[in-house]
Amino acid sequence: MGHNEAGSSPVLSDRVRINGVVTPVTLTAEGKLRWRENCLLIKKEVLGFLIKGSKIRIRAVKENGGGISCGGNTGVTVRRRSFTFEPLTQDSLRLWSQKLQEFIDSLGRPKRLFVFVNPYGGKKSASKIFIDSVKPLLDDANIDYTVQATKYQLHAKEVAKSLDILRYDGVVCVSGDGILVEVVNGLLEREDWDSAIKMPLGVIPAGTGNGMAKSLLDAVGQSCNASNATLAIIRGHKQLLDVATVSQGQNRFFSVLMLAWGLIADIDIESEKYRWMGSARINYYAIQRIFRLRRYDGCIKFVAAPGYETFGEPTDMEVETIDDVKSNFVQHKGYCGPTFHMKDFNRKIEGPFVSIWLHNVPWGGEDALAAPDAKFSDGYLDLVVIKDCPKLTLLSLMTELNKGGHVRSPYVLYFKVKAFVLEPGSRLDDPSKEGIIDVDGEVLARGKGTYKSDQKTLMTYNKLHIKVDQGLATVFSPTIP
Numbered sequence: 001m002g003h004n005e006a007g008s009s010p011v012l013s014d015r016v017r018i019n020g021v022v023t024p025v026t027l028t029a030e031g032k033l034r035w036r037e038n039c040l041l042i043k044k045e046v047l048g049f050l051i052k053g054s055k056i057r058i059r060a061v062k063e064n065g066g067g068i069s070c071g072g073n074t075g076v077t078v079r080r081r082s083f084t085f086e087p088l089t090q091d092s093l094r095l096w097s098q099k100l101q102e103f104i105d106s107l108g109r110p111k112r113l114f115v116f117v118n119p120y121g122g123k124k125s126a127s128k129i130f131i132d133s134v135k136p137l138l139d140d141a142n143i144d145y146t147v148q149a150t151k152y153q154l155h156a157k158e159v160a161k162s163l164d165i166l167r168y169d170g171v172v173c174v175s176g177d178g179i180l181v182e183v184v185n186g187l188l189e190r191e192d193w194d195s196a197i198k199m200p201l202g203v204i205p206a207g208t209g210n211g212m213a214k215s216l217l218d219a220v221g222q223s224c225n226a227s228n229a230t231l232a233i234i235r236g237h238k239q240l241l242d243v244a245t246v247s248q249g250q251n252r253f254f255s256v257l258m259l260a261w262g263l264i265a266d267i268d269i270e271s272e273k274y275r276w277m278g279s280a281r282i283n284y285y286a287i288q289r290i291f292r293l294r295r296y297d298g299c300i301k302f303v304a305a306p307g308y309e310t311f312g313e314p315t316d317m318e319v320e321t322i323d324d325v326k327s328n329f330v331q332h333k334g335y336c337g338p339t340f341h342m343k344d345f346n347r348k349i350e351g352p353f354v355s356i357w358l359h360n361v362p363w364g365g366e367d368a369l370a371a372p373d374a375k376f377s378d379g380y381l382d383l384v385v386i387k388d389c390p391k392l393t394l395l396s397l398m399t400e401l402n403k404g405g406h407v408r409s410p411y412v413l414y415f416k417v418k419a420f421v422l423e424p425g426s427r428l429d430d431p432s433k434e435g436i437i438d439v440d441g442e443v444l445a446r447g448k449g450t451y452k453s454d455q456k457t458l459m460t461y462n463k464l465h466i467k468v469d470q471g472l473a474t475v476f477s478p479t480i481p
Contacts (some may be wrong), residue, residue: 008169017086023044025085027096031103033058040083047141047234049100056096058083059140061231064295078227082141109236110169110200110476113138113145116156116183118175121207129206130174135225141234145172160186160196169198170476172233174209174226177257181440184473185254189334197243197335202233202476205366209441211257212475215361215376220478224366232478240377240471245337246439247328248459248465252337256473258364258371258438259466261424262296263289263355263386263394265438270451290394295352296435297425301345305380305416311314312347338419338467345421349385349413352428354394357384358420358466362404372404373416376477379470381420385413419467432463 012027018035025035031042040046041059062079062223087093115134119127127149138145147170150156160171160183173179180203187196204226205213222228244255260268271285282449300458304311357364359382360373371382389411400406407414424447429431434447437459446453447461 011103014092014096015088016092016096017088018084022088025464027099027103042100043235046104047137048104049097049160050142051093051097054086054090054093056085056087056093056100058085058100061137068295071387078089078231080136110143111139112168113170113172113202113233114163114168115145115147115172115174116150116159116201117147118150118156118173118179118181118207120150121176121178126174128208129204129226134174134230136202137227137230137234143234150175154182156392157182157186157189164234165192165196165199168199170202170233171174172202172204172476174204174206176205176208176209177203177211177441178207180212184256185283188243188254191333193335197473198398200238200476201241201473202229204229204233209365209389210363211363211365211368214366215364215374216475218363220480222478228478233476233478237479238474239434239477239478241473241475242370242377242381242468242470243472244358244360244381244468245335246444246459246464248462248464251459253439253444253458254335254337255360255439255466257360258439259356259358259422259440259444261298261356261435262353264357265436266294268438268441269436269443273451286398287395289434290391293354293391293394294435295354295388295428297428297431298353299348299349299423299425300353300356300383300385301342301348301421301423302383302417303344303419304347307420308407308417309347311413311415312349314345338469342371342421344419349387351425352387354386354389355384358382358417359384360468367402369402369404371414372407373414373461376475377471378416379468380416380418380467381466382467383415383417383420385415387413419465422464422466424461424464437461437464454470 010026011029015022023035027033033040033042044362045060047059049059058130060081062081063463069088071142083319087096089153117126117130148159156179171183173183180201184202187199190196204225205212210224213229246253246255267282267286267289271281274281274285277284301315357370359374361376362369362371362374364370371384374382393411396408397409406412424435424437433449436443436450437445443457445457445459445461
């Protein structure tokens with residue numbers, strides 16, 4: 001038995017008993033575990049190990065039904081596997097245990113997680129997804145976790161505001177996008193928001209809208225499923241995520257996905273009356289809304305990202321006033337968002353509009369590639385504007401959403417902004433009625449005469465400011481193969 005830390009030489013080379021046969025096994029400095037014709041890459045394929053008596057049970061994942069070989073591929077399916085080694089002496093058992101644990105510890109994987117499970121979202125399958133797909137992998141990886149089922153809207157936000165963040169290495173949301181958004185808002189409303197928002201966040205798709213999970217997994221060519229998302233969390237790789245602050249007077253909301261006004265918001269929110277149809281409700285209602293198309297008065301102003309300064313028209317600086325929104329937040333304990341100066345908003349587009357869609361990540365849902373060029377932490381939001389469009393063309397545009405082809409239409413303006421002001425107006429066909437502003441799948445504001453317009457919302461149907469903070473949050477992320 002020998003061990004050597006240098007270069008690609010073995011860290012540990014030994015003879016152990018496998019299936020009753022004494023077999024040479026090697027652990028390399030790169031974390032490759034080799035025996036006979038097999039090889040496991042600890043970074044990618046090994047979740048953890050367990051000592052049972054004189055044996056070491058290594059728990060791993062096998063992807064895409066292929067053989068066990070170093071590296072593997074991203075695959076579309078994941079199968080749990082275990083391999084049992086029996087070192088020939090107690091000293092050898094201790095040394096194998098020590099070296100395996102040292103390598104796993106060096107990877108920076110999470111050891112303690114706080115897990116939200118939303119039993120009410122989507123098809124109400126989050127609890128089953130957690131038990132069937134998430135829990136077994138976390139157990140295999142020897143991760144301690146605390147599970148909190150959400151009991152009502154904004155429950156996750158309340159918990160996040162008071163969570164003892166020092167006890168955990170990450171917060172995981174087994175849900176659609178809504179729970180993630182609640183957690184971000186809860187963390188940013190804390191007095192210690194600047195350290196709280198650094199808590200890595202994990203997303204496991206189990207809801208109606210799984211835009212964040214789809215965006216993260218699709219970026220590396222992986223299927224959007226609970227197993228792939230859980231493995232990304234276990235492996236502990238992280239990336240930064242932009243956070244947009246939506247503000248109106250003293251009210252603010254922190255967004256990580258998207259803002260919609262006009263056609264997209266109307267379809268998303270008003271189709272709730274057809275929930276009994278399942279996911280088909282979106283397509284069914286989209287057809288209704290397109291053939292009875294609404295156009296809205298209004299104006300958008302923005303700070304264009306570099307390279308996009310030609311979009312829109314110059315604003316009239318002589319009539320603009322400086323509007324420092326941050327000063328309105330003096331009584332808040334949490335994060336106040338960036339400072340806004342109206343003089344910075346030097347471009348504008350005036351209505352009427354069919355649709356405004358502002359995106360932070362590429363996918364708005366598992367079948368809607370809303371903003372194909374969006375990046376997680378570039379410091380910009382991707383803006384999709386439709387001012388006018390023939391109805392049949394608009395219908396074909398909607399069918400292009402699943403692959404992002406809509407942004408190439410001459411009827412669509414698609415560009416990046418650093419900051420944005422929405423001044424929403426009334427409907428052209430009926431000025432007594434206004435629209436809906438939808439942020440991250442929730443209604444932020446309802447205008448006059450809209451669906452459920454009597455319900456209270458966080459903001460009023462009036463001017464909104466949106467500005468993005470580059471890389472403010474952190475998410476667990478699959479690595480690029």
